[in-house]
Amino acid sequence: MREIEIQSFARQLLEAHGAKAIAEAAQNAIDLEAKGEVELARTWRHVEDAMKIMRGPHQS
Template sequence: MQEMEIQDYARRLFDAHGTKAIAEAAQKASSFEEKGKPDEARTWRQIEAAIKLIRGPNAS
């Protein structure tokens, strides 16, 4: 997944789920890690990081 796609997906996920999107992305990444799929896990970690940036530094 390209950076623009990651940013777009992160934005849509955040718009749909708010701050819960961070946990959702982290859970998907962990699931792929457990399944031995590091590329998919890396993509979800990037999505998680992008959501955190969208959320901003002052949100908890």
Template sequence: MEPSKVMDYARALFEAHGDKAEAEAAQKAATLEAQGEAAQADTWRKVQAAIKEMRAPHQG
């Protein structure tokens, strides 16, 4: 998945689930991994990382 699409998914998930979004993405990744869907699981891990980055306090 393109990086811009990952960010779109991450934003949408964060808007829909707030502080629970990162856990939702992690759960989706774990479920897909358990089902043998490694490529899709990797995409959801990227979404999870993007959410984590969005939640990080911005310094400046």
């Protein structure tokens, strides 16, 4: 997946699922890693990282 596609996908997930989208992306990566799907897992980690950046720093 190209960077622009990852950013777009990450934004759509955040808009649709809110903060839980990050946890869902992480779980998808874990599940794929367990199945040996390393490249797909890497893509999900990239999506997870993009969402964390979009969300910004935690507010106190």
